Amino acid sequence: MFSAVGPPVTVRVPAKINLHLAVGDLRPDGYHDLVTVFQALSLTDEVTVTAAVPGAIEPGVSVGAADGVDVSEVPADTTNLAWRAVEALGRRVDRAPDVRVGLRKAIPVAGGMAGGSADAAGALLATAGLWRLDLGRDALMEVAAEVGSDVAFALHGGTALGTGRGERLVPVLSRHTFHWVVAVADHGLSTPTVFGELDRLRARPEAPRRVGDVEPVLEALASGEARSLALLLGNDLQAAAVSLDPGLRRTLRAGVDAGALAGVVSGSGPTCVFLCDGHDAAVRVAAELAGAGVCRTVRVAHGPVPGARVVDGHGGSTGPPPRPVDPGPGAYA
Numbered sequence: 001m002f003s004a005v006g007p008p009v010t011v012r013v014p015a016k017i018n019l020h021l022a023v024g025d026l027r028p029d030g031y032h033d034l035v036t037v038f039q040a041l042s043l044t045d046e047v048t049v050t051a052a053v054p055g056a057i058e059p060g061v062s063v064g065a066a067d068g069v070d071v072s073e074v075p076a077d078t079t080n081l082a083w084r085a086v087e088a089l090g091r092r093v094d095r096a097p098d099v100r101v102g103l104r105k106a107i108p109v110a111g112g113m114a115g116g117s118a119d120a121a122g123a124l125l126a127t128a129g130l131w132r133l134d135l136g137r138d139a140l141m142e143v144a145a146e147v148g149s150d151v152a153f154a155l156h157g158g159t160a161l162g163t164g165r166g167e168r169l170v171p172v173l174s175r176h177t178f179h180w181v182v183a184v185a186d187h188g189l190s191t192p193t194v195f196g197e198l199d200r201l202r203a204r205p206e207a208p209r210r211v212g213d214v215e216p217v218l219e220a221l222a223s224g225e226a227r228s229l230a231l232l233l234g235n236d237l238q239a240a241a242v243s244l245d246p247g248l249r250r251t252l253r254a255g256v257d258a259g260a261l262a263g264v265v266s267g268s269g270p271t272c273v274f275l276c277d278g279h280d281a282a283v284r285v286a287a288e289l290a291g292a293g294v295c296r297t298v299r300v301a302h303g304p305v306p307g308a309r310v311v312d313g314h315g316g317s318t319g320p321p322p323r324p325v326d327p328g329p330g331a332y333a
């Protein structure tokens with residue numbers, strides 16, 4: 001059933017990194033409780049949702065690349081997270097997913113930066129706009145959490161404390177802009193495999209040390225001092241990602257040797273992110289890291305930036321949440 005709706009809606013949506021990621025024990029439902037601090041970075045995908053037209057625009061997903069990202073592993077079918085988000089929204093409002101979703105990807109694929117989750121968040125917001133839904137922000141966040149643990153944060157953006165599976169969010173005060181170098185690997189890591197590897201490592205007598213409390217991280221963010229934050233970056237999944245891909249040790253060392261304040265594996269990896277002492281320092285670190293042969297490509301980015309937002313078309317009444325953050329210079333790169 002196709003219904004008359006407005007012109008296409010395009011949403012820009014950021015990648016995330018985890019400044020702090022404490023992973024609890026395996027739960028009976030197969031997930032792990034997390035305490036994490038997310039930050040949204042100026043590395044963004046664009047999601048355009050267009051009303052399907054019989055014989056002209058078929059429902060489904062098209063995937064395109066931006067910024068040199070290899071999208072060959074992104075499914076252009078109903079398993080795409082963006083499509084699953086449209087279906088979940090359709091179920092919520094009792095509507096067929098009669099739309100075409102176009103993705104322009106710049107977020108590394110299977111890199112631990114929640115690229116698929118970002119596309120799902122973008123598709124939710126764009127479809128809500130296209131369908132002119134009168135859906136509250138909380139309802140949209142609920143649908144997001146149903147689609148994946150990281151999807152709610154991609155809608156939220158900024159800097160936030162995540163608990164539960166990572167889907168329960170509280171905004172974190174972060175007055176300043178932090179400058180990052182993103183080292184993209186030449187392959188991906190599967191998120192469930194990395195969680196499983198951590199469980200395996202933890203079952204051994206020499207289990208990896210767990211990250212500390214989150215409070216000092218929140219204080220460093222409030223102070224805005226990159227040097228303080230650098231000392232506190234921590235990720236329980238890093239030991240598992242390095243165990244699966246020992247080459248990441250070299251990448252992490254190379255970033256610090258190149259002048260970064262600190263480096264950490266992003267989420268489930270294998271992307272590594274390096275905190276730098278300002279934009280110029282980040283550009284220098286990126287140049288050196290690019291020449292070190294320890295990753296496929298590098299990007300300079302800053303955070304926090306806003307979550308998913310409409311850049312073209314109707315935003316509907318389901319806007320993204322209020323953001324008590326500084327969106328940073330130029331908001332997006």
Ligand SMILES: C[C@](O)(CO)[C@H](O)COP(=O)(O)OP(=O)(O)OC[C@H]1O[C@@H](n2ccc(N)nc2=O)[C@H](O)[C@@H]1O
Pocket residue numbers: 018021030031032033034036112114117147148149150151164165166191192195267268
């Ligand atoms: C690693 C992080 O990126 C950190 O923010 C996220 O926890 C991953 O979030 P995500 O990719 O949206 O993950 P989901 O699609 O919800 O889950 C994929 C799989 O990862 C594992 N998983 C995910 C989240 C979580 N809190 N515990 C888990 O054990 C589970 O095996 C799950 O089946």
Ligand SMILES: Nc1ncnc2c1ncn2[C@@H]1O[C@H](COP(=O)(O)OP(=O)(O)OP(=O)(O)O)[C@@H](O)[C@H]1O
Pocket residue numbers: 073074075079080081082103108109110111112113114115116117119120150188189191267268269
């Ligand atoms: N829209 C999408 N973009 C990228 N990958 C997708 C998408 N939809 C489904 N996938 C599948 O999901 C897998 C993981 O992709 P994604 O880029 O989201 O990983 P990730 O960044 O490591 O995720 P996270 O950080 O949330 O754990 C890909 O290998 C791909 O097969």
